[in-house]
Amino acid sequence: MSHNTFGHLFRVTTWGESHGPAIGCVVDGCPPLIELAEADIQTFLDRRRPGQNRFTTQRREPDSVRIMSGVFEGRTTGTPVMMMIENVDQRSKDYSDIKDKYRPGHADYVYMQKYGIRDYRGGGRSSARETASRVAAGALARKVLGSGVRIRGALVQVGEIAIDRDAWDWETVDRNPFWCPDPQTAARWEDYLDGVRKAGSSVGAVIEVVAEGVPVGLGAPIYGKLDADLAQAMMSINAVKGVEIGDGFAAAALTGETNADEMRMKDGAVSFTSNHAGGVLGGISSGQPVVCRFAVKPTSSILSPRATVDREGNETEIVTKGRHDPCVGIRAVPVGEAMMACVLADHLLRARAQGQAS
């Protein structure tokens, strides 16, 4: 069983709390002979790192990763790769006033009910800080997948403002603080989120992650479906409330004629004329781009007082004053990419084991 482990053959076990000495992960099952340096991991951690602009939490963490095992003379050895990130800017005092009050939308109440104890400093284990470990593991997963598989994510909706999909330009994604593929929408979000931030409020978002170059045949029937594992992976990210593959919920309104991705031959290979399926048929990759979207709820930490109760069962109010994201969905983009990479790497190893004919 795997409360803190993700994946089967490419297995990621994360550990650590927001305000402990460090966080990290153990990746078991990574094949040997992969060239790996800390810089390979750091690149992706830097993309996720908080405090880089005014739209994400102002916690200042260098998020420097250290590879503690599993690498010898610059290559993986097939033994567990432990990657550790020290916590530096913790400011435990910020959280002292919420020690006994349950923040609405947070896990405070359920942790206390379940465990009878919680590390209330910065959310403890339920902090989004844990996602740094996912990003580290995802960077390694990309190495396992190799350069033929390209995984990119983008923010496609912030609050009520969605991008213009016809304007999608991957080149733009890295040029704005939102990973937005549509520059005009990015500009609108900037104004919009400034207002949200100044009001001490928050909004939700939708992220889309696309994997190109995925070989045919990843995934397995029934309970080892690629799309089911992606759904689990994305839903396991903090604050995610919905996951779609391909057309997702829009598929419900289509007819069978429209939804069918017809097949033709092209250069001697099977080619699809559309991708409503999002690259997955019967739980198995079809060779088309794997397309996954997920919705992130608005950050629960806001400046408006909310009604709540405390540990002793008294009704009270709470205002969360800490350093938080007006739109936690922004930082979820690299996390979604990382989860896509981990799921695909796991299924690549599974396919090798289990009868890939081609």
Added chain:
Amino acid sequence: MSHNTFGHLFRVTTWGESHGPAIGCVVDGCPPLIELAEADIQTFLDRRRPGQNRFTTQRREPDSVRIMSGVFEGRTTGTPVMMMIENVDQRSKDYSDIKDKYRPGHADYVYMQKYGIRDYRGGGRSSARETASRVAAGALARKVLGSGVRIRGALVQVGEIAIDRDAWDWETVDRNPFWCPDPQTAARWEDYLDGVRKAGSSVGAVIEVVAEGVPVGLGAPIYGKLDADLAQAMMSINAVKGVEIGDGFAAAALTGETNADEMRMKDGAVSFTSNHAGGVLGGISSGQPVVCRFAVKPTSSILSPRATVDREGNETEIVTKGRHDPCVGIRAVPVGEAMMACVLADHLLRARAQGQAS
């Protein structure tokens, strides 16, 4: 690893193909001393059974379940419960013309690419017939959960026609062929689906499953989240393309103030003033109803010819003439309920093991 197994402590392994001698499942981990008769399982299989009205496939299967092990003198013994359902109405000849052609939207192409062989009769392992095993397992899961947990599903959208949520009446669900909680919408669907059926077409649907009476504290942090496991469970059902918990994708457009489910005391217990979260906080049940929705794509088998290719790489067309559902989403309602039951039963056993304080 678990290609055909679902769950960790309440473990369901299914086996069988659409046109083999039988299908079934082994449930490992079922606690002892639960009263269990075949009739307890049959009730739920009868709800899912095909051929009951003109809106579902006309395949006639009695779907009689037989308990082969794990029950002694009317009670479970703690050993594996194997439940078997014979296949009766198979008509293999219906499928002979699709032996070499890949049906768009089906798993034909990817199975062939992955395995180099496929049982093309009725979809083989990828047939929705496998979901009968899920329903049998789900019936047992309900027994494990006990009568305090009530799990009900409803169809809330067919094609482009959604129900009026204000008209929701659970009493209505069993009185129409669609599991529709809104009688007026049910009437509209009847006309609409008659048209779809006569046109040889198909449409998608959205199903909502609600579990009431779920105790606080089911689920676990990070990779054992209740909502993540529900997402995986629902996405593993044939033809599902999206999953939502609580407000789902709509949460992206909300502000933190609106989305917060505030807490008050009521009769000495914590009570929430709303349920945007769908009963799950930080991956752990909050005691509110667990609300899960999923979208089913339109049945891929339609009477209009679609462009495709065959095994030899020739371009061709295909028409699927078999007995099929104009809206496969209808029969997905009891399957969704069953998956909800299995996930909750699994997490109930996990909570017993792992530190439930209360």
Added chain:
Amino acid sequence: MSHNTFGHLFRVTTWGESHGPAIGCVVDGCPPLIELAEADIQTFLDRRRPGQNRFTTQRREPDSVRIMSGVFEGRTTGTPVMMMIENVDQRSKDYSDIKDKYRPGHADYVYMQKYGIRDYRGGGRSSARETASRVAAGALARKVLGSGVRIRGALVQVGEIAIDRDAWDWETVDRNPFWCPDPQTAARWEDYLDGVRKAGSSVGAVIEVVAEGVPVGLGAPIYGKLDADLAQAMMSINAVKGVEIGDGFAAAALTGETNADEMRMKDGAVSFTSNHAGGVLGGISSGQPVVCRFAVKPTSSILSPRATVDREGNETEIVTKGRHDPCVGIRAVPVGEAMMACVLADHLLRARAQGQAS
């Protein structure tokens, strides 16, 4: 978790009780395109079948296996292979007098304490009848391993009489009712066991299983060691109390100089000058024969009355009158072979997934 499942990538889940309608297993993870007929399985079941001579239980079971899924047109499809064996000669009445008494050495008492219920007919789930499912799975595992891997077992000790290892002749094993590799010892066992049988007594035994042709590199460090998995596999067989790899306990008395299996080059490949290690180094196969021995305790069912207690806590005596083996170790030979095959097949698939360099 896997109470009734064995293996990770070649996963065997068994179900069924001694006196239920049938027993069987689901093998998940079997690669596709393997030629498989029921006769391939039946051959091995026939070797284990009870009632074949006067030294094993006189229960008459045809043990006819039926493949219920996972095979299409004579080849595996990559989906679960369910194999079922009906129970025919059950004679429930034989067991009625032990319904409330705990047989010493049997699992009666602990099952009752653990589960509060037990199927007392023939031992229920704890009956050695379950091992027929293992033999079926093992026959499939041999197919996965291919003809290059040869797995053979032999009985090397019965009661206090061990074979003369210098007289070992594999050809002899199939020519006596004991799978004995030493004809002279076989003759001694025949007399000895006749005496044991007539006295209503029983004795233990030691089985040795050898796998030749195992490629280098099966197994993995630390908790995925080939020898650790073999130890678990053999110890999971009914009545087994000890397991050895290579020299086993005798290695404790050796010096490092004697125990070292030195290496030389032979025909361009590494060759070992001895095999104290039993084919496993650091948990990984070395290419030498994998040698595993296990000890089986004497059958607990004997005709001499033994002191025991009943369910109500009364002191009493018990005599087990059923049809039983004077030396259950004899029938453990094909079971040990089957477990060796399952462990190796599982590790072969793992090695494919995880970085086998060669």
Added chain:
Amino acid sequence: MSHNTFGHLFRVTTWGESHGPAIGCVVDGCPPLIELAEADIQTFLDRRRPGQNRFTTQRREPDSVRIMSGVFEGRTTGTPVMMMIENVDQRSKDYSDIKDKYRPGHADYVYMQKYGIRDYRGGGRSSARETASRVAAGALARKVLGSGVRIRGALVQVGEIAIDRDAWDWETVDRNPFWCPDPQTAARWEDYLDGVRKAGSSVGAVIEVVAEGVPVGLGAPIYGKLDADLAQAMMSINAVKGVEIGDGFAAAALTGETNADEMRMKDGAVSFTSNHAGGVLGGISSGQPVVCRFAVKPTSSILSPRATVDREGNETEIVTKGRHDPCVGIRAVPVGEAMMACVLADHLLRARAQGQAS
């Protein structure tokens, strides 16, 4: 799958190499609210620590453990407990001459064949240094089991010299450098091992671990048997070649009459008149002491030159000059205790989940 993870509900994942910056483990599934300080772990690490007398390796490691997560204000929180031990006294230069030669009896050759790369410094991942992580996890497992379960180990054979079992005195175990329960044999071992050490040779050993106070009902039928999991656990320890439960291999020579542990009532509870079974019946604990023995082969690193080959396939000789144990079995005593504790803690949590009637 679990190459570097042990256990299901009390899950231990270890990481780290002999000569990397640190080693450690992540324990997932530890229940909350257990009082835990680093000193609780350190006590057990100190027992295993090398360099404490002339009979174990002279590597000087303080083995100071640091708890990195999962503990808040002195109690476990239910989240993963990561425990880290820095490597201090590494002396990489000692190993440079064995970089390309395969040491007989070591994992050098198979690692290289399997992975195509190995960290040759001190054995890398295959070093017995990994067992420090097991001891740390075992210390936590003892806390989970509570003070009612007492786990003690002893060395019962060194080379050809076994203890006198009638002289067994647990009080003596901590008073000699061998964990020997028989003072007179301890004195003989001292002379004997001085000779072995001076000769640059090594010998094997047998360890016995006994757990008292284990409740009835731990373990589960078939593939979740307590004794099978113990066999796997002990066989996974470096250099172990055999495992026995209760009478072990000696049971093969017994008759059913002798081997039967008869039952009587004593103070209103079931009591056994003997413990040939070693506390396990049908894979489930009986309430008697759980008795497990395992054999450790002689240390492979010796001063006498042995014939071997190098990476290029040249025949050569090797002498291992490093700091090594003349009898690695001595330090295996606390490791065996730790594995017993981990297995029992895992099964205790499983029993809570799965239907323990009492």
